[in-house]
Amino acid sequence: MTEPEAGGTQSMSATVTARREPPGPQAKVSSRRLTERVFRIRESGIIVVLAMFVGVTAAIQPRFAGSQEIGFILANSTVFALLALGETMVVISRNVDLSIGSVLGLSAYLSASMFGAHHGIPIPVVFLAGLGIGLACGVANGLMVSLGKVPSLVVTLATLYIIRGIDILIVGGNEVVAQTLPNAFIQIPKANVLGIPYLAIAVAAVIGTGAYYLRSFRSGRELYAIGSNPEAARLAGIPVGRRVFTAFAASGAIAGVAGVLWAAQYQTIDSTAGTGYELQVIAAVVVGGVAIFGGSGSAVGAAIGALLLNTINSALYVLGISPFWDQAIAGFLLLVAIAIDRLISVRLAAALRRRSSGVGT
16 A cells, blocks of 8 residues: 555544544533523523513503612512522422421521520521521431432422421411511611612622522532433432532521521511412522423522512502412413423524534534
C-alpha cells in the first residue's frame, strides 16, 4: 500500500470513529443552555400573565393598583412564597411534601404561645423555636422517605394528619390572641419602605439565595439530576438518599419559620392555622413552572406562582366576586400548567435528541 493510500485509510477510520463517539462536552453544554433558556421563557410567561391580570383588574377597579393594595398583596404572598421555596426543593427531586400546612400550624401556635408563657422572650429566640419545630418534622419525613424507601406521597400524607392531630391535642379549645403578642412582633409584617413591606424584601432575598443555590451549587444541581432520573443519578454516584433527606429537612425548617411569620401576620392562632395550605403551595409551585414529576423548574418561578395566586385572590375580593372562584381558578391554572409542562417536556426532549445527534454526526 502506498503512503497516500495509508493516509486516506487512517482519515476514513478517524471519520467513522468520530461518528460513533457519543456527544462530547460541547453537546452537553449546548443541551444545558437550551434547557435553561426554556426555564427562563416559562418564568417570563408567568410574569406576563401576572402583569396582564393586574392591568385588567386595575382598569376595572383603579384602586387595585394603589400602593396600599400592592403592599397588602406582597405581605400576604410572603408566607406562601417561603413555603413554595421549600416545596420546590422537594418537588424537583421527584417527591412531594404534603405536611407543610400542618407544620406551619403547629409552629405558629407553639412559637406564638411562648410570648405568653415567657414574658420578655427575645423575638429571634421564637424564630429559632419555630425553625426547630419545622426542622424536626422535616427530618422525620426525610428519614422515612430516604431510609425507609416509603413513597413521599404516603409519608407526608400520613404526617399531615399526625402533625395536625398533635396540634389539635396541644391547642384544644385555646387560641393565641393579639393581646399576648409584643407590639414589635406584630409590626414585622407591617413595616415597609415606600409601601413595600420589609418582610417581602427579606423573603425575596431568601428566595434569590435559594434559587442561586439550586442552580450553582453541586448539591443543588444534583436535586435536578435525581428528579430527572433517580436510577441514573444513583449510578452516577450521586448520594440520592442524602440529597432527598436534605430537601425534606429544608422544607420542614422553612415551613417552621413561615409559621412564625404567619402568627405575626394574623395574630390569632388556633388549631386550624395553615389548614389546606399544602395544596395551595403545590398549585403555586406547579403554576410557577416547576415540573410536578421533578427535574426542572426554579424557586423564583414558584415564588412568582405564589404571587400570582394571591393576586387573583385579592383581585376577586376587590371586584366583589365570590372567593369560591379563587379555588376554581387555581385548579384551572394547575391543570393548564401541568398540560403545558408535559408539552414542553416532550418537545424539549425531542430537541435535545436532535441536537445531540447533530453534534455526533
